[in-house]
Amino acid sequence: MKTVVTDVLVIGGGLAGLRMAIAARRRGREAIVLSLVPPKRSHSAAAQGGMQASLANVARGAGDNEDVHFEDTVRGSDWGADQIVARMFVNTAPKAVRELAAWGTPWSRVRGGEREVIVNEEKVSVTERAEAHGLIAQRDFGGTKKWRTCYAADGTGHAMLFTTSDQAIRQGVAVYERTEALALIHDGERCHGAVVRDLVSGELFACLARATAIATGGAGRLYRVTTNAVICEGMGHALALETGVAALGNMEAVQFHPTGIFPAGILVTEGCRGDGGLLRDVDGHRFMPDYEPEKKELASRDVVSRRMEEHIRRGKGVPSRFGPHLWLDITLLGRRHIERDLREVKDICAYFLGIDPVEKWIPVRPAQHYTMGGVRTDHTGQSPYLKGLFAAGEAACWDLHGFNRLGGNSVAETVVAGMIVGEFIADFCDRPENAVPLPMALAQEFVQREEAKLAAILASCGQENPFRLCAEMQDVMTEHVGIFRRGDALQAGIARLRELLERSRAIGITGKSRAANPELVAAYRVRRMLKLALTIACGARQRTESRGAHFREDFPRRDDRDWLKRTLAVWPDDSADLPRLDYEALDVMKMELPPGWRGYGAKDYIDHPDTPLRQREVDAIRASMRGRDRHALQDAIMPCADRLPASLAGRNERLDEPLEGA
């Protein structure tokens, strides 16, 4: 058995994975990154619009800081987020942007002086301060009080990923391209690495590590129409789920992006609406102000997506051969703006729709976009259930996003969590008690088990086609576990998914090569995808409330009394056909921002009994500390300054908030 030994094994070569590996290298640790594709091809590259960080450089960002970013994030999450994690995140986001700037990311910069922007269909003149000239610029995004989204034209993710990937090369991070982890090697208490398959040669080997980190991104391909890349099949989620111990959190929280181009589902960025674009219906009517007078097109994504589908249900969609859609109108932004700051959008429209968005409206409809659920971790990024297993980015439920993620917070999370969790991983490796002897026998057992599974698929005379099973699963998820959910439909969906899981035992494939073999890959992945699909569907069936992106037509209200808790799911063993669900309560009495109305969307919800108590406590602290600075106040309400690694702690300087000693 071939065995590779390292300190840190990172599964996934996108921004989160690379940044963790860089952190480990900078702390003197060896790191190996496993990546299905060359890392620069990762789905991180597709983040077009930008990254949230409260730099407050632009005029419309004046007064922005960690506190405002924190509140936007928690409200966006519909109070599902871990507020300590949200605080760690908002405090590190400016540092992450500045680190990338220092590494060379060509962030778009502020131009001092007057310029015209489009706000609510009107040209508005904005004067940027002369002293901000040349600092990193911010644009508007949905669900935020301030202009906070830093960007590199419309290729933010691409620019960030190339910078970070080149830094990883500089730091000597070993990247095993075109490899896939098939199983985590663990003894039920401690994770020791993974069984790895070389996707070109087909060879299996064991990779043993002190710390193993999952950073495999989302699971959008469980749905028929998704903005996600074809590699986003949730295989990192499945690795944890199949251990039977490392729980997944909140898998039913699935975000749909309002503007997938229709019908292909390719994303056009939220920047279109942030920069002033409008949504229109079959009559050309701008309908969002009718539903959301406060935030209009820029309410959070879950709200805008639901309003769009609601409007289509009222017969206001534009009919087409593929079903109804709506329009995204960015013509009012003008050619100059579109060709500079939204060029990727222009390209996508030209190449996939054959239209010029400077002149024509873009056909759009909500498409699956983001997996809020993931490998449940504590604030250090480690699984509380399997020691030595870490996760970061979209694959994790660190729990920054709760039940709905804000635009611009995902690509921010990748690098921020990469920095933070990377440091904690290095700390973990440094502790002598974590240097365990290499479990060679265990590794061998796991490799043999995976080898036997592959052999069984290759030898099977079964009649089931893996591609067809996958397509059927995507249909079920789209029809039964989509934007609008209902108990009976979910129940029916679960029944169909169980049938598909049973049928997946009888997969037979025609190509018998053990080496590069797309059919074999589809065969072993589809079973895992079905387990994830069932985990999402069961979580959605159980959760009899509506929160963030999880919307139950039969339970339309948010119910803090019974459901202010996180879903935890494990897959008991391979013979099971349902996940085991458990719940973890969120403690209102420790929240900095007790639950309330989000500022958009539905206004009625069922309060948690602790909410009024906690609100009174928080109000009393605020009253008693009148006159003290915001940092002292924050510390009094929810102390968490000691949670960040020392190297990342500390305040962030802004033009209006100079650092002492500067």
Added chain:
Amino acid sequence: MSTGATPQSPRPQSQTGKHRLLTFDILRYDPRDAASVPRMRAYRIEEADSMTLFIALNEIREQQDPTLQFDFVCRAGICGSCAMMVNGRPRLACRTLTRDLPAETTLAPLPFFELIGDLSVNTGKWMRGMSERLQTWLHVRESEPDLRRIEARMDPDLAEQIYELDRCVECGCCVAACGTARMREEFTGAVGFGKIARFRLDPRDTRTDEDYYELIGDDTGVFGCMSLLACHDVCPKSLPLQTQIAFLRRKMAGMGASRDVPVPER
């Protein structure tokens, strides 16, 4: 069927007679199989509205030949994974609409790069080697900036110009189309020149033209370029490769001419 309304885009329905019948002649070869010999194989499918090569190739794999190898990741023209020869020209397959192709189309893997199988080539390995050799990262004096402090300023126009050169997706089209690369395996290629141009433009990078001369000042570098400039014509991101290569060559020629004299440029 449930009533739960969700994004719907029906899978392509066969509407025989309405659409063209397309033929794809695809180069099939598995270099790891001793019995495999390169051969062209024809596949026929019915065209659909807005069909791209991504949709067409997946349909062929799912319905006709599950062993067919190709690479797609973003399928949105962003990641550069799917470059291949379409009727003899390198392009990104995902954003190639079949309606822009004739009824019979030839697909082959990119030349120059190591073949994995069929239409799949190992661009990643070559690109990593290029990055290591040219050190495609910002070289700065201060490696650990204080992240709590306000970032260093940059002129907004300069930031835009750097971004323009930073848009390369390393798809490999430029190298696949390059006449020099056919003759010199170790040729830097337009992708590499584009990177050098990008860092050279960045005032934060401490490298001088002397340093860059060491990297690209010979026949495997910018002097090997025969100015055929197919790279410029095929670049899916429309990078200004022609002007950048010409500019670098002028700078490097100047550097070479004055090599014995220390030239403190920049």
